[in-house]
Amino acid sequence: MSTSTMMDLATCRRTFLAGGGALVVNLLAGEPAGLAFAADATATKSVAADDVDGFLAIDAKGLVTVYSGKVDLGTGVHTGMMQIVAEELDVPMSRVTVIEGDTALTPDQGPTYGSLSIQKGGMQIRQAAATARRALTQEAAKQLGAAHGDLMITDGVIRSASGKSVSYADLIGGKLFALKLDPAAPVKDPKTFRLVGTPVARVDIPAKVTAQFTYMQDVRVPNMLHGRVVRPPAVGATLQSVDEGSVRDIPGVVKVVHQGSFLGVVAETEWAAIKASRQLKATWSAWDGLPDQNKLWEHVRATKIAKEETTSHVGDAAAALAGAAKRLKATYDFTIHTHGSIGPSCAIAELRDGKLTCWTASQATHNLRKQLAAMLSMPAENVRAIYVEGSGCYGRNGHEDAAADATLLARAVGKPVRVQWMREDEHGWDPKGPPTLIDLEAALDASGNVLAWSSQFFIPEGAAGNVALLAAEHAGLPHETTMSPGSIHLNAAIPYAFPNVRTTLHRLADTPFRPSWIRTPGRMQNTFANEGFLDELAVAAGSDPLAFRLRSLKDPRGVALLARLASLAKWETRTGPSASSGDVASGRGVSYVKYELARTYVGAVADVDVNRKTGEIAVTRFFVVHDCGQIINPDGVRSQLEGNIIQTISRTLMERVTFNRSRVTSTDWASYPILRFPQVPEIHMELIDRPTEPPWGAGEPAAAVVSAAISNAVHDATGARLRSVPFTPDKVKAAMPA
Secondary structure, three states, X not given: OOHHHHHHHHHHHHHHXXXXXXXXXXXXXXXXXXXXXXXXOOOOOOOOOOEHHHHEEEOOOOOEEEEEOOOOOOOOHHHHHHHXXXXXXXXXXXXXXXXXXXXXXXXXXXXXXXXXXXXXXXXXXXXXXXXXXXXXXXXXXXXXXXXXXXXXXXXXXXXXXXXXXXXXXXXHOOOXXXXXXXXXXXXOOHHHOXXXXXXXXXXXXXXXXXXXXXXXXXXXOOOOEEEEEXXXXXXXXXXXXXXXXXXXXXXXXXXXXXXOOEEEEEEOOHHHHHHHHHHOEEEEOOOOOOOXXXXXXXXXXXXXXXXXXXXXXXXXXXXXXXXXXXXXXXXXXEOOEOOOOXXXXXXXXXEEOOEXXXXXXXXOHHHHHHHHHHHHOOOHHHEEEEEOOOOOOOEOOOHHHHHHHHHHHHHHHOOOEEEXXXXXXXXXXXXXXXXXXXXXXXXXXXXXXXXXEEEEEEEEOOOEOXXXXXXXXXXXXXXXXXXXXXXXXXXXXXXXXXXXXXXXXXXXXXXXXXXXXXXXXXXXXXXXXXXXXHHHHHHHOOOOHHHHHHHHOOOHHHHHHHHXXXXXXXXXXXXXXXXXXXXXXXXXXXXXXXXXXXXXXXXXXXXXXXXXXXXXXXEEEEEEEEEOEOOOOHHHHHHHHHHHHHHHHHHHHOOXXXXXXXXXXXXXXXXXXXXXXXXXXXXXXXXXXXXXXXXXXXXXXXXXXXXXXXXXXXXXXXXXXXXXXXXXXXXXXXXXXX
C-alpha cells in the first residue's frame, strides 16, 4: 500500500464515520430476521462486538468489508479472515477487504495474542457473516417469492429455483444491517466448503517481496515532524538538568521537550532529530538496582513470593516421592529474552482539537487507546488508534511505548510527530520475556513407570495485560495498566496420566525488567522443562522416549499425533546416548505438547549435529506434526510452523539479554545474535485437518516443543543434558560427559 493510499484510506474512513444517507437493516418485532429499510437513517459505524455491523459491511457494488479487532502481525490472519467471510457469504475473495485494529471502526476483540485470532476473533466474524447471510436470504426469499430453503448463492447473487435472482448489493448495498450477532445462526457445513481448508496464497506477500508494502515504519502524514527520545543511562535514573542550548546549532530543531524524567527532541527532519538526541546535554542520577547477571538464578530464587498456587494435584506426590526407591531431581532455567524485532518500533501521533489520533503497530490498539487516554487524562472516546503492520512483532515489544513517546512530543509542538526507535531503543528498552526457573522431581517404580511427579515454577506475578508505558512513567503521568499473573503458568501442568502429580507456581513479586509476553509466553519455558525432564526419566527407565510418552498418554488425539510423528520422522527405538565417535556427534530428540492442555496438539523430532570440540549445535532437520482442528488455510499454518521453529531455534541456541547493574548491554545484533539463514534446518511437517472440529491457534503452539526436542537430541548424541537456555557452546562443553 502506498503512502498516498494510506492517507486516502484514512480520509475515506473519516468520511465513512461521518455517516449520512444510510439505510438500516433491522429486526421487526414478531418477524423472523429479515431486512426492513429506513430511508433516511444516519448512523456512525458500529464497533460493538455483538452487532453484525461491527464486523461487516456490503457496499453498493457488492464489495464486502470485514472489520477485525484482531490484527495481522505477518501471520497471514488477514488472508484467513478473507477466506472465512468469502466462504460464509459465498463471494469471491477478490471482493473482500479487511480493515484491522482501527479503534474507530473495529470491535474490541481483545489483543492479538495467545493464538486466538482465528480461534476466537475469526469465529466471531464467521458468526457475524452467518447472521448476515441468513438475513439476506430471508429477505431474498420475500422478494423472489421463493422458499428460503430453495435458494442458492453464487458470487453474492441469490437465485431461486425459477431462475429469478437478487444480489447482495441490491438487498443491502451501502446500508446498515442493524442486526445483533446471533450465535444460533447456522454456519456452513464443512462438506460444502470451497475456500476454507484450501491453500490460498497470502494477499500481503506480493507487495512485501517487491518492496511496495507500507509498514508502520514507512507511514508519513502531512505536516509531520520527527522526534527522538533521550533515554536515561540507567533503568531507574532520573533527570536532573537539561542544557537546551547544547542543540541550538543544529538546523531544523523545533523543540526540546522534557517533563519529569521524559526527555525528547522534535525536529523538521529525522536526521536533525537524531543529531539533537545525541548532542543534547543532560545530567541524570546514578542507579544500579539490577541484579548481578552472574547470580541471576540466585536472585530469582531469593525474590519475595507474592503468591503460591497449585496448577495440578493428583494423588499424593510428596508421600509417593518419600517412599520411592528411585528418585530423580533436576533444575531447568530459561533466560531473559528481548523481542528482537527486525524493524525497531515506530508510531505517529497527532493531537488536534482535543482529539488524539495515533498510527501504531500495537497488537492491542483498543488497550493502547485506554492507556494513551489515561496518560493525557482525556476520555478514551477522544483517542483513535489505527493499526498499521509493523516490521517485526510477536508480543508486546516497543510499539506501544513509541506511541506514547510520539503522543507526548506531538502534544508539546501541536503537530503530528513520528517517533522511530533506534536499535538501542528496541533492544535496550522494550519489555522483556522474564526469566523462568523450574525445579522438578520424580520417582520411578521397579518397572520403570513414573510413580510420582512434582514441579515448582518460579515466575513473575505480572507478565500479561497492559505493560506500563515508558513515557508515562518517566513523565510522572497517569498510566493505565492491568498487569496480571497472565497465562505464563499454562503447561506447567503435564498431559501425562501419572498416579501422583503436584505442580506448584511461586509467583514472584518482582522481576529484573518490565515483563511482557513474547511468542509462546510461559508455555515454551514450561514445556521445555517438562519435556526435558520426561526424557531424563525415560533414559533412567531404559525406555525409548517416544514409547515412554505413549505409555502414559491417554488422550486419543495425542496418541494419534505421536504415531504420525513416528512415521513422518522414521523414528527408530533408542534407549540412551549414541556411542558415535569423532568430533561431530549426531542425535535426535522428541517433544510433545497439548497447548494449555486444552487445544492445539504438537509433536516434534529434532535432528542435531554437536561438535564435541567447539560445543556448537547445528539443528539439521526438524519434523513436526500439528493438529489445530479445522484448518482455514494450510499454507498459512505451514508458514506459522516454519516461523515458530526457526525463531525458537534461535532463542534456544543463542538469544540472551545481557545487562550490568544499571542497564541492558545487549543493544545490537552483535551482542544479541539471532539465527542466520545458513543455520536454518530442513523442516518437514504434517498437518492434521479436522474440518468438523473448531479451529484452534497455530501462531504459538509449535514453538513450545522446540527447546526440549533440541535438548533431548543433544543428550542422544553426546550424553550431555542441557537444562539452561540458551544452549551456548560453553554450556554444551561443560555438560559433556568426561
